[in-house]
Amino acid sequence: MRLRSLIGASLALGAGAAYYAWRESKWIDLTETVMEVPELPHGLEGLRILHISDTHFPADGESLPRFLNAVRQLRYDVVFGTGDYVESAAGWPVAVEAMRRIEPGLGIYAVIGGHERYRAIEGAGGGAAWARDLILGRRPADRDPSPFVEALRESGIHVLINQSTAVEIGGEPVRLVGIDDAYHGLDDLPAALGEQGTDSPPSFKILLSHTPDGVLHPLARRIPVALTGHTHGGQIRVPFYGAPVRHARSVSRKRPAGLMWIGETQTYVSRGFGTSGIPLRFGCRPELGVVELRRPARPL
Numbered sequence: 027m028r029l030r031s032l033i034g035a036s037l038a039l040g041a042g043a044a045y046y047a048w049r050e051s052k053w054i055d056l057t058e059t060v061m062e063v064p065e066l067p068h069g070l071e072g073l074r075i076l077h078i079s080d081t082h083f084p085a086d087g088e089s090l091p092r093f094l095n096a097v098r099q100l101r102y103d104v105v106f107g108t109g110d111y112v113e114s115a116a117g118w119p120v121a122v123e124a125m126r127r128i129e130p131g132l133g134i135y136a137v138i139g140g141h142e143r144y145r146a147i148e149g150a151g152g153g154a155a156w157a158r159d160l161i162l163g164r165r166p167a168d169r170d171p172s173p174f175v176e177a178l179r180e181s182g183i184h185v186l187i188n189q190s191t192a193v194e195i196g197g198e199p200v201r202l203v204g205i206d207d208a209y210h211g212l213d214d215l216p217a218a219l220g221e222q223g224t225d226s227p228p229s230f231k232i233l234l235s236h237t238p239d240g241v242l243h244p245l246a247r248r249i250p251v252a253l254t255g256h257t258h259g260g261q262i263r264v265p266f267y268g269a270p271v272r273h274a275r276s277v278s279r280k281r282p283a284g285l286m287w288i289g290e291t292q293t294y295v296s297r298g299f300g301t302s303g304i305p306l307r308f309g310c311r312p313e314l315g316v317v318e319l320r321r322p323a324r325p326l
């Protein structure tokens with residue numbers, strides 16, 4: 027009898043925790059982060075960046091209204107996206123719709139991640155393959171994301187795939203540098219920088235990378251600011267231990283997301299808006315946020 031009670035209590039506790047984690051996965055945290063950048067040109071003082079990452083839109087668009095409602099609550103000047111807009115290629119139309127419906131401000135600049143290249147999970151065979159890849163720790167990125175990228179570009183989104191682009195913000199020249207997914211080894215920062223990799227004096231640059239590991243490249247030392255995602259902040263955090271799963275070596279289990287230095291680059295790692303694999307979060311709410319750039323206050 028005591029054993030049955032124990033099993034019953036354990037099942038109830040597990041079901042309660044799973045229900046809480048499911049609810050938490052939809053409990054959006056609208057974040058505001060100030061990044062103090064000594065090299066910041068005066069014209070960029072106070073620039074507010076809407077940072078969209080890891081939305082993992084499903085094909086049925088279930089999270090799209092929640093996403094658009096969150097965006098409408100934020101005040102921003104420009105939009106930067108750092109990939110994993112979909113869970114699999116089946117979500118491409120939803121992600122394009124989401125991007126089209128965002129007020130772009132000075133523009134939407136984006137890189138892509140790994141999930142843009144994943145096939146949809148279909149049938150029992152697809153589920154088994156997904157479970158196998160989950161255990162092995164990596165799914166094959168086997169879909170050509172070109173149709174998705176083209177659809178984004180036709181909607182006016184500036185997609186940077188190992189490319190950089192010159193923009194003017196507040197009367198200041200800025201170079202936005204976007205690299206492809208470093209998690210799958212597709213990043214090429216030297217190609218993205220081109221001649222800007224050795225310019226002197228260096229122009230002010232901002233790096234967009236899906237994973238924070240993209241900031242580990244030696245050439246990133248020339249870039250003072252980076253925006254990234256990919257880790258989901260661990261998605262599931264164990265109290266007093268941290269995030270067991272991060273899929274990035276540049277972050278730690280105790281600090282799997284947030285504002286941090288990677289080398290000489292001040293980097294923001296978003297917890298992301300969506301979930302991947304399991305639709306649960308624990309101790310790690312989904313995030314949609316603004317990063318505000320400022321020059322450091324002068325010491326008194």
Ligand SMILES: [Fe+2]
Nearest residue numbers: 080110256302
């Ligand atoms: Fe992701």
